[in-house]
Amino acid sequence: MFPNNWCKWTPVALSADVPAGTVIPAWTPTGDVALWRSQSGQLSASSDRCPHRGMRLSHGFVRGEALACIYHGWSYGRDGACLRIPAHPDLQPPASINTRNQITTEREGIVWVVNEAQDEPPPSFDGYWPLRSMTFQASIAALEAAAGAKADISGLIRCTLGGETAFLLAVTKGEAETIVHVLADKNASLAQRIAISQAGEQLRRDAESADALEGAN
Numbered sequence: 442m443f444p445n446n447w448c449k450w451t452p453v454a455l456s457a458d459v460p461a462g463t464v465i466p467a468w469t470p471t472g473d474v475a476l477w478r479s480q481s482g483q484l485s486a487s488s489d490r491c492p493h494r495g496m497r498l499s500h501g502f503v504r505g506e507a508l509a510c511i512y513h514g515w516s517y518g519r520d521g522a523c524l525r526i527p528a529h530p531d532l533q534p535p536a537s538i539n540t541r542n543q544i545t546t547e548r549e550g551i552v553w554v555v556n557e558a559q560d561e562p563p564p565s566f567d568g569y570w571p572l573r574s575m576t577f578q579a580s581i582a583a584l585e586a587a588a589g590a591k592a593d594i595s596g597l598i599r600c601t602l603g604g605e606t607a608f609l610l611a612v613t614k615g616e617a618e619t620i621v622h623v624l625a626d627k628n629a630s631l632a633q634r635i636a637i638s639q640a641g642e643q644l645r646r647d648a649e650s651a652d653a654l655e656g657a658n
């Protein structure tokens with residue numbers, strides 16, 4: 442999970458990776474979600490399992506303000522309620538057909554999800570520029586070793602990538618898998634951002650090979 446033990450929110454994606462009218466898969470400690478943004482720009486996190494026959498809703502598509510399943514076309518609203526069953530167009534779907542949505546919010550270009558209402562908002566990363574999200578097949582310890590730094594109290598690993606200062610917002614998905622949101626300083630130039638983003642690939646290779654070496658010993 443997110444390394445801050447005081448934070449129940451999980452950073453799951455960058456806002457830029459979920460433009461209006463799209464859906465992507467995302468991971469939270471309480472289950473996979475289909476993260477989708479309606480045509481009007483509203484963000485939702487639906488359980489990534491269609492209540493009908495279990496197809497992943499992240500394989501589906503957004504139509505207007507609803508998320509439709511790719512298999513039989515059942516569609517769901519932002520509150521999770523089933524809105525339409527194409528094979529029975531005159532049927533009002535019962536309230537029991539529901540995708541069990543989680544709570545989402547966005548702060549400074551980062552999408553956060555939590556499964557129950559919180560008094561506190563997610564942490565602010567004002568002053569940073571979100572660059573990309575990556576999945577490492579490596580433990581957070583291997584990531585920290587490859588980055589040459591530990592996560593601080595805010596959950597950020599401050600390191601140097603491509604000769605530039607970079608910040609890694611890391612989420613432990615499992616013992617050997619870590620999701621990393623790479624951030625740059627807000628004042629970083631385009632060339633600096635590109636250098637950081639490209640160097641993230643080498644960081645991933647270093648962390649993954651360190652874990653592989655550890656496993657072989």
Ligand code: FES
Nearest residue numbers: 491493494510513
């Ligand atoms: S499995 Fe989703 S509509 Fe049938």
